[in-house]
Amino acid sequence: MSRTTPVSPSMLTLLAARKFRRRQLLRGALAVGGALAAGPWLVGRAFSSSGELNILNRGDEVRDPVLADFTAKTGIVVNSTSFSQNDEQIKKLQDTSGNGFDLCQPSREWAPQFKDLDVLQPLQPDKLSNVKNLIPALADGSTSAWTWDGKLYFVPHLWGSEAIAWRIDQATLEYKGLSYGTLWNDEYKGKVQGRPHSLLLGIGLWLDATGKLPSNRLLDAFKDEDSMRKVYDVIAPFAVEHKPWIKQFWSTAENTMSGFTDNGCVIGQTWDGPALALKTDGKPVTYMAPQEGAIVWVDGWALTTTAKNVDQAYELINYLHTPEANAKAAEAANYNSVVTGADALLSDKAKQNFADAYPADALQKLWPRPLEWPWLVQLRTEYAEKFRAA
Numbered sequence: 001m002s003r004t005t006p007v008s009p010s011m012l013t014l015l016a017a018r019k020f021r022r023r024q025l026l027r028g029a030l031a032v033g034g035a036l037a038a039g040p041w042l043v044g045r046a047f048s049s050s051g052e053l054n055i056l057n058r059g060d061e062v063r064d065p066v067l068a069d070f071t072a073k074t075g076i077v078v079n080s081t082s083f084s085q086n087d088e089q090i091k092k093l094q095d096t097s098g099n100g101f102d103l104c105q106p107s108r109e110w111a112p113q114f115k116d117l118d119v120l121q122p123l124q125p126d127k128l129s130n131v132k133n134l135i136p137a138l139a140d141g142s143t144s145a146w147t148w149d150g151k152l153y154f155v156p157h158l159w160g161s162e163a164i165a166w167r168i169d170q171a172t173l174e175y176k177g178l179s180y181g182t183l184w185n186d187e188y189k190g191k192v193q194g195r196p197h198s199l200l201l202g203i204g205l206w207l208d209a210t211g212k213l214p215s216n217r218l219l220d221a222f223k224d225e226d227s228m229r230k231v232y233d234v235i236a237p238f239a240v241e242h243k244p245w246i247k248q249f250w251s252t253a254e255n256t257m258s259g260f261t262d263n264g265c266v267i268g269q270t271w272d273g274p275a276l277a278l279k280t281d282g283k284p285v286t287y288m289a290p291q292e293g294a295i296v297w298v299d300g301w302a303l304t305t306t307a308k309n310v311d312q313a314y315e316l317i318n319y320l321h322t323p324e325a326n327a328k329a330a331e332a333a334n335y336n337s338v339v340t341g342a343d344a345l346l347s348d349k350a351k352q353n354f355a356d357a358y359p360a361d362a363l364q365k366l367w368p369r370p371l372e373w374p375w376l377v378q379l380r381t382e383y384a385e386k387f388r389a390a
Helices: 009-017 064-075 085-096 108-115 134-144 180-184 195-207 226-243 255-260 272-280 310-320 323-335 346-359 373-388
Strands: 052-060 077-083 153-168 190-192 248-249 268-271 287-288 295-302
Touching: 009 255, 052 085, 052 310, 064 077, 064 268, 064 310, 064 323, 077 085, 077 226, 085 108, 085 226, 085 248, 108 373, 134 295, 153 180, 180 190, 180 195, 180 268, 190 195, 195 226, 195 255, 195 268, 195 295, 226 373, 248 255, 248 373, 255 268, 268 272, 272 287, 272 346, 287 346, 295 310, 310 323, 310 346
Parallel strands: 052 077, 190 248, 190 268
Antiparallel strands: 153 268, 153 287, 153 295
16 A cells, blocks of 8 residues: 555554564664663562552453562562453443552553543653653653643553454465455355454455545544544445354454354454464464554553552553563563563564564554544444444
8 A cells, every 4th residue: 555644643653663573663763772771670669568559451461471470579469350442441440430450551542531531640750760661652652642731641561453363274365465355255254253343444444445435544534523424424334234244243352262263253353462372372373464554552551540559550560661571561462562672582483473463564554543532432332333233
């Protein structure tokens, strides 16, 4: 695809990731002028007693041995409550007014939603001792979305994408011809999985790329409500007509994986983590960005207003912003690091998975999710429910 996207603050993540090779999120431009100090990471402040920390986190993003290693280094025991989708996380925070959680894990694009919840407190820059290790463009892209009244509320944890996954024993696909439109080929009727709103987005990107729905790589759809309806009124009828292609709508990493292993799905639009977890385990599943571009997101950490274990929360954030720990988190989750230098610490298999997922010019075509304004979420849900109910 030869068309380019206008640069804006929300594109900073894209600009960073475009330069990455293997699982290293940016070469060259990533060199932060010698920002990384040599030698092993040391805990900034050890606790004389064990202490504890309560986190509300994505179930597939903080996997063993990350927390066990953190506890061994600091003595802090982490109590984890997992969720899968951002709206599920918001409901948990609203139901409890944030009580019981010190840290939560929003996505970068959900900043407008969290700003209005009044469940977060600003971070203290002087306590973020390892934030200098973050890849600059990823840090800047998050800061631009999550700074309110001059105060920062979010720091990145991992980044990932949504693209095409399939069973290699039942389909032979190559990057050159891979598209979000591939999902709707006749041979995959009754064998596709995806989330309703994500599938609509993929259809839109495909229709734009083929010239059937010119929309500046679909970015025109997210200018305002009228623009979104104009574009999605074209996307939705195609989706409804092709509802028979859907085997299942997934909602978690777990049922994404079971869709491929137990439920007869051959192909799907999925997160990278679940598909690459299956691939790493030797299952006949792979994952790859299509020609229209993989859809990129960034997840991070935020401090709740009711946090009782604040010092421990900063210890975890600072731990996860070291190359060693962020590489460990990325590899365990099959997502991607946000810390400079972490790529060198990944296994050969993890590096190969990244190369396979983003071949050739795929990193130049990444498509970052736009900020989730309330009107956008409302309309997206409206169209997704029509698709689901068709």
